Amino acid sequence: MILPQPMVRGTLIKRYKRFLADVAMENGEIVTVHCANPGAMTGLAMPGADVWLSRATNPNRKLKWSWELVGLESGLVGINTSYPNKIVGEALADGRIAELAGYAQHRAEVKYGENSRIDFLLSAPDRPDCYLEVKNVHLSRRAGLAEFPDSPTLRGAKHLRELTRMVEQGHRAANLYLVQRTDCTRFSLAPDVDPAYSAAFDAAREAGVEILCYSCTITPEKILLADALPIR
Known part of the structure; x- marks a missing residue:
């Protein structure tokens, strides 16, 4: 971008x-x-x-x-939280997210669940729809470790529950954490910041919601999705 x-x-x-x-x-x-x-x-x-x-x-x-x-x-x-969807959207179009490759259509801001909108709905004739939620990450309290969230997020927990329901209905669902920092090499939740979100995360992951995390390449000219990061 x-x-x-x-x-x-x-x-x-x-x-x-x-x-x-x-x-x-x-x-x-x-x-x-x-x-x-x-x-x-x-x-x-x-x-x-x-x-x-x-x-x-x-x-x-x-x-x-x-x-x-x-x-x-x-x-x-x-620090601009309106950019992650644009960054991920470009990466999807270019096929640069290996776990989400092969979908012919990427629709943004599609209504679903209980008065919610999914960031991206990925579809193809030969596979289940994939509901993709994108979260911006910029908290880092220990060298090299990116964390989410940086403040309590009732909305974020709701999104995880919505994704869980999509899996229960036979769809694919994924939550992608995009780290808008150039100094982090791994990712973890911050349960001390929001225990309720951490509990919703654990429940969603156990139910089959896929958890992805990617870093960014950042310069004063552009921000691009870069490498997958390990999740602790």
Whole structure:
């Protein structure tokens, strides 16, 4: 996925009200930017951090800048939670997710279950439909280990229960965790953050929901799905 260009570098002053942040630009200007991330962003919103911004193409938008990346000593992190579905969608179209290859049709945001929408519904004439949920991952509290979630998520637990029901009905179902970091080589749940989600995860996996995790290649120009990561 190509990021909006050109990207502009700055220094984070503070993040507040979840969706806002103040950033000092390299020319000395202080701007308020949109932060497309409702999560806790643990370890990613520290004052003084290097950040990369994109400029809005809509001249009528109130906030002219959007926060896209944060730079850590260990690597780059994508903080925009609207991007994982786009990244995974491109990878599906290119056949780069081995476990999900061979499906002729990939439909996004299909209604199913109890007032839910599945991120992708994969279908082909010779196999069961596959219901695919995508989760963004950017929490890392130990070197090399990506974790999910970074805050309690009732919605995430609901999605796991919906996927379980699809398996019970004879379909295939998978939950793909996309790690928007370049410094992680393995993945684990964070049960101390949300025990209920962890319990729903265990139940879904035991019922036959497939669990996948992939890393990303990240530069100021693009974010691409990269390698499968081992799941602890």
